[in-house]
Amino acid sequence: MGNLGDNQCLFIIIGGIVGAVALVLVIVLPMSFVTLEYHEYGFRRQKSTGWVDTSKVYSGGKHFLGPDYEFKTFKADAQYLNLHNIRVFTRDKLEVSVTAHAQYFIRKDELPLLHAAYDIYYEDVMRSSAVDAVKGAIPVYNTTELRTKRQEIEAVVYKAVRERLGGECCRPNCNEYKQACPERCISRSSCKDSDKGLNVDVKFFQLTNIIIPNDVIERLMENLLLIEKNLREQHIQNATVVRTKTDGMVADIKNQAKEIRESATAESQKIKVVSEAEYTGAIEVARGTGLKKLYNSLGINTQEQKNSFDYLRTLRGLDNVHMTVDFQQRIAGNIG
Numbered sequence: 001m002g003n004l005g006d007n008q009c010l011f012i013i014i015g016g017i018v019g020a021v022a023l024v025l026v027i028v029l030p031m032s033f034v035t036l037e038y039h040e041y042g043f044r045r046q047k048s049t050g051w052v053d054t055s056k057v058y059s060g061g062k063h064f065l066g067p068d069y070e071f072k073t074f075k076a077d078a079q080y081l082n083l084h085n086i087r088v089f090t091r092d093k094l095e096v097s098v099t100a101h102a103q104y105f106i107r108k109d110e111l112p113l114l115h116a117a118y119d120i121y122y123e124d125v126m127r128s129s130a131v132d133a134v135k136g137a138i139p140v141y142n143t144t145e146l147r148t149k150r151q152e153i154e155a156v157v158y159k160a161v162r163e164r165l166g167g168e169c170c171r172p173n174c175n176e177y178k179q180a181c182p183e184r185c186i187s188r189s190s191c192k193d194s195d196k197g198l199n200v201d202v203k204f205f206q207l208t209n210i211i212i213p214n215d216v217i218e219r220l221m222e223n224l225l226l227i228e229k230n231l232r233e234q235h236i237q238n239a240t241v242v243r244t245k246t247d248g249m250v251a252d253i254k255n256q257a258k259e260i261r262e263s264a265t266a267e268s269q270k271i272k273v274v275s276e277a278e279y280t281g282a283i284e285v286a287r288g289t290g291l292k293k294l295y296n297s298l299g300i301n302t303q304e305q306k307n308s309f310d311y312l313r314t315l316r317g318l319d320n321v322h323m324t325v326d327f328q329q330r331i332a333g334n335i336g
Helices: 002-032 108-118 123-140 143-148 150-166 214-298 303-316 328-335
Strands: 033-036 040-046 052-058 061-064 069-075 079-089 095-106 200-211
Touching: 033 040, 033 069, 040 108, 052 108, 069 108, 079 123, 095 108, 095 123, 095 150, 123 150, 143 150, 143 214, 150 200, 214 303
Parallel strands: none
Antiparallel strands: 033 061, 040 052, 040 069, 079 095, 095 200
């Protein structure tokens, strides 16, 4: 009976121990599983000491950490940068207000670097860095270009903000988003921690408003009017120079035309005189040949006869001389 009592006591003790262990497990095991939301990243943190293990980054889900551990969480979804009325100077030294918005995502693989640099107090750093990027990108444009090159300016400012916050390294997956691996990005093998920026991806950017104050617009209009006046004066001066050159060219052309006309007139007179001389010479040669044949045909041999014939021929060629043959005088003379 004594042995039986001892065994019962032993069973009771063992059962108590097992029950206590089971009770502890029932209490401790649920406490050892910690839930991380789908939109969060986390590091394991010890509750009792506050020590944070950054060797592993956890994603959303239920994880077995132990009863003395919890998650130190970071946002895994989009975080917003709203940059309202950032005052910047343009290339022509005029101040404007720029409003822009960006959406960035923490890089899971670089979360230890972000934690080491800023812990959970990174949002102000992101905003101030984005503001600096905007202020550095805008001054390459003048006030007029801010109105006429909106799409180009948005791309330039986005690039500045993206590189300031995200660095210049290529992402492991270039298909992750549109600008994951921009042109001339640093390869992963050559990328240093200092090249990774603030360890976030700026995936989206919107340049929503550029406000030019009234006084700036007035100054701009004054500058534009001054430019237009200078251009007008320059055009007037150029027109005067061109007109003077044109008048000179016209005078030269007129002088050339006059010289050509006078030269042509002189040449025509020369040709006319030569032609008349040649004409007269040809006629005289033909006349001499004809007279020679005529003299031979009529038997005119003496110079006296030739002179008489030439005299009669000359008289016949005169318009105011009329030659007639009168036989009456001779007949009357013979009768008498």
